[in-house]
Amino acid sequence: MTDETPQAGPRWPLIPTILVLAAVAVMIALGVWQLQRKGEKEALIALYQRNMAMSSLVTYPELPPVEDRFLYRKSSVVCLEPVRWDPRSGTDRAGKAGIRMVADCRTGAEGPGVLVDIGIGDDFAPPKWTGGIVQGTIVPGPEQPTLIARMTGKATPARAMLVTDAPAAGLRASAVPSAADTPNNHLAYAGQWFLFAAAALVIYILAVRRRLRP
Incomplete structure (x- = not known):
C-alpha cells in the first residue's frame, strides 16, 4: 500500500x-x-x-493665448497692411463653399499681428485689399495645438482670429463659428x-x- x-x-x-x-x-x-x-x-x-x-465691443487681445472670455465677442482692429495670406477652405453665411481669405495683419511696429478673415472667394488668388479698420467676431484661430502638444507642454500659444462683419470688395461674408x-x-x-x-x-x-x- x-x-x-x-x-x-x-x-x-x-x-x-x-x-x-x-x-x-x-x-x-x-x-x-x-x-x-x-x-x-x-x-x-x-x-x-x-x-x-x-x-458691446471689447479691445482685441494683443498677445496669444486669447482668454476664453474674449472668444465670440465683438471687437475691432486696425490692419495697417496684410503681410501674409493664408487661403483656407470655408463656407459663406449662405452655406456656399469657397476659399476663406485669412490675412495676417500688421497692427504696429512689433508684435504677432492679428489674423483677419475678410471673406470667402472662389479661388486662391489674394484679394486687392490693403487693410483698414476691421470689425467682427473673435473666434479661435485656424491653427490650434494638438492634444499631444498640449499634454507634453510643447504647444505654441494659439492665436485667435477676427471674422469680419463686412467682407472685402469682391468677397462674400464668411460664416462665423458659434459656441x-x-x-x-x-x-x-x-x-x-x-x-x-x-x-x-x-x-x-x-x-x-x-x-x-x-
Whole structure:
C-alpha cells in the first residue's frame, strides 16, 4: 500500500492579475477624467454663449493665448497692411463653399499681428485689399495645438482670429463659428473607457477560469 500525496491544482495567476487590475484601474480613471472634462466643457460652452449674446465691443487681445472670455465677442482692429495670406477652405453665411481669405495683419511696429478673415472667394488668388479698420467676431484661430502638444507642454500659444462683419470688395461674408461648434464628446469617451475596462475584466476572468478548470 502506497501513500499518494494529492497534487495541488492550478493556482490563480498573481502577477497577470495585478497587471490586468492595474490596467482596468487606469481605464476607469480615464473615464472619470472624461466625465470631469465634460462638465468643464459644458461650462465653457455656456460662457461662449453668453459672450455671443453681448453686443458691446471689447479691445482685441494683443498677445496669444486669447482668454476664453474674449472668444465670440465683438471687437475691432486696425490692419495697417496684410503681410501674409493664408487661403483656407470655408463656407459663406449662405452655406456656399469657397476659399476663406485669412490675412495676417500688421497692427504696429512689433508684435504677432492679428489674423483677419475678410471673406470667402472662389479661388486662391489674394484679394486687392490693403487693410483698414476691421470689425467682427473673435473666434479661435485656424491653427490650434494638438492634444499631444498640449499634454507634453510643447504647444505654441494659439492665436485667435477676427471674422469680419463686412467682407472685402469682391468677397462674400464668411460664416462665423458659434459656441455650438465647440466639440463636447467627453461623455462618449468616458463610456468607451468604462466599456473597455469592463470588457478587459470579463475576458480575463473567463480566460483564467478556463485555465483553472479541471
